[in-house]
Amino acid sequence: MKVAFLQYDVVHNKEKNFDHIVSVLRQQRCELLVLPELSLCGYLFSNRKALAECAETVPAGISTQRMMILSKEYACTIVFGLAEKENGKFYNTAVVVSKGKYIGKYRKIHLSDFEKKLFERGTENLVFELDGIKIGVQICFDLWFPEVSREQLRMGADIFCVLANFGGETTYHISKIRAIENLTPLVLCNRIGEESLPDMDAKFLGKSTILDASGQSLCVAPERQKTTGCCEVSISKTRSNIICNNFDREIAFHY
Template identity: 35%
Template sequence: MTPSDAAQAQEHPVSPVRIAVVQSAPRAGLHHRAANSERALDLAERAVRDGATLVVLPELASTGYSFRDRAEAYAHAEDVPGGETVRRWEDFARRHGVHLVGGLAEREGVRLFDTAVLVGPDGYVGRYRKAHLWNREKLWFTPGDEGFPVFETPIGRIGLLICWDIWFPEVPRLLAQQGADIICSVNNWVWTPPPIFDEAGRCMAAYLTMTAAHVNNVFIAAANRVGTDRDARFLGCSLIAGTNGWPIGGVAGSEDETVLTADVDLVSARSAPIWNPLNDLVRDRRTDLYDPLLGYRLGQAFPR
């Protein structure tokens, strides 16, 4: 192969994907559930018409976020994969030949989970149950204990995380170490004590997403929601971060429902993250100095 042939081969995308993140505004209450699902899929349909082949919806996209109590959360929850919402997402993915990730409340017996689901043209692919629960979520959801799965698909390897997970750097690192080409991050990022946004209009969650993409050489598609749901207000700031960390196509605003898209070669995340002749993210890791719990044993001497 000549140098020009090699250059052409590198320029030709191996797995071209148009990613879309949907920023919607679902509301809690059983009487809102049908409208929540319709609106999310209407925005997903818009993305597909624009050529999207991987669509990411927010956390709890079909139910809204602010349950009054555990009984209401239980009433909103569904089986996975047998429930109505997953079936509708499967039908959408089959009809359009796309992959779709979305969040919902899952019921297994009497246990409830905050769950992200991946479906594709051939139906249900897999789920991830949120491991790190935020605030009152702990009053109705059980934390997931099935680890952090990465799913092999025809377009690439897809990992899932949910909202508060991004504050724990171990989560994107574990997904990247398992070979994820992209992490689909479904979110309900809420307003916290100010300052909420910087001068560029970005929130801390956006910067955490960018940082995780940068230090792990992985795409991250983060779909958040907007609006107010009972007593909670949400940040927006959805984004698609490239493997270098920078947003592809900007960061969404804090008020409006919208769809962001980005064209990427998904498996380009598998290229070695070598930034100069002497530094490589993977080779430079000092695993000989990291204890099996990533340093947590050291912290036991100084409890907070």
């Protein structure tokens, strides 16, 4: 499967972010494209009122509709992040669209203390099936909790897609652990750039990566640089390594 990440400086301007995504897709074709967390609207909001001005419904909102059209035009699957609104509540959401169709959405379960001031916690762990391949979607801090990945594995995930906004290297290192301990490929897309509030500054690292099922890096983006990474990833329905020829059967064993 040809997978890609798009590492860029997400600004508080949907049109500029969308135009950049389009410009990259014109030059780089792939089957699966993963974008950063909150990839169309930016990360820091002073309050819920400011967040409400850019939040959208899913899938009826304009951003999801435009991404559906884009995925059809380039015959690919796109996993992107936005601020979702529903019944007066807001969610940090990843949306999956593929070849012109809306596939589904995943709401971030593990929120930072800052995010808890703005967003509601997601309550459902999900995988999404695309042409016989199941992808597990996570958002940044979710990756710190091994239960999320393992539950997605039990649901049949063949590859993990992680949308992120982080500044230090911890999440980058954890991504390798998740790939190794689940013998599952992983695409991590982090953003770059800086955002500020009167009492908070955020500087985003980049260093997006594509990992194979052994945790080896197939592609790593440089720190704090706008770039795209793209490579072929082997998807296997049978997980095994040198010491275990049926990993799925082993994790299903209960003490």
